Amino acid sequence: MKLSIFLALIIISHGMAFSNKVVDQSSEEPYTKFYTHYTEYKKGQKVCFIFENLSGGDIILPSSAPWAIFSEDKPESPIFSPMSLQVITNIKNTEKKEWCWNSQDMEGKEVPSGNYFVRITFFDNKGNKFFKRTSFRIRI
Secondary structure, eight states: OHHHHHHHHHHHHTTOOOOOOBOOGGGSOOOEEEEESOSEEETTOOEEEEEEEOSSSOEEESSSSOEEEEETTBTTSOSBOOOOOOOOEEEOTTOEEEEEEOSBOTTSOBOOSEEEEEEEEEEOTTOOEEEEEEEEEEEO
16 A cells, blocks of 8 residues: 555656557657667576667656566467566666566576567656567577
């Protein structure tokens, strides 16, 4: 209850309410970058990915780790989604944020070789919700 009130106050203090509107970024001029260091990783190697704000304004992350890993074979459900603080995080213009994944699923087992993608959720300063993804491969 206290956390809900706290989050509501933060949203109000930012002068916005988040909407469920999802914008298809493929039809708009891109204003963020989301990429991995490499397109291919060895099995067991950490996969690191970077979110870069180039929008000219603030971007808002809904948590400290607003990303999930999916298999290209089963894109409907994540194979890993990190535990994270539900804290609204502002990413200023030209600022970058980096996270790494240890190539393990939710049960702590190493994932097999295959094609994967990481998807991030974020909001613009008007409260519009966006998803962006980047693909990579894990090989033995």
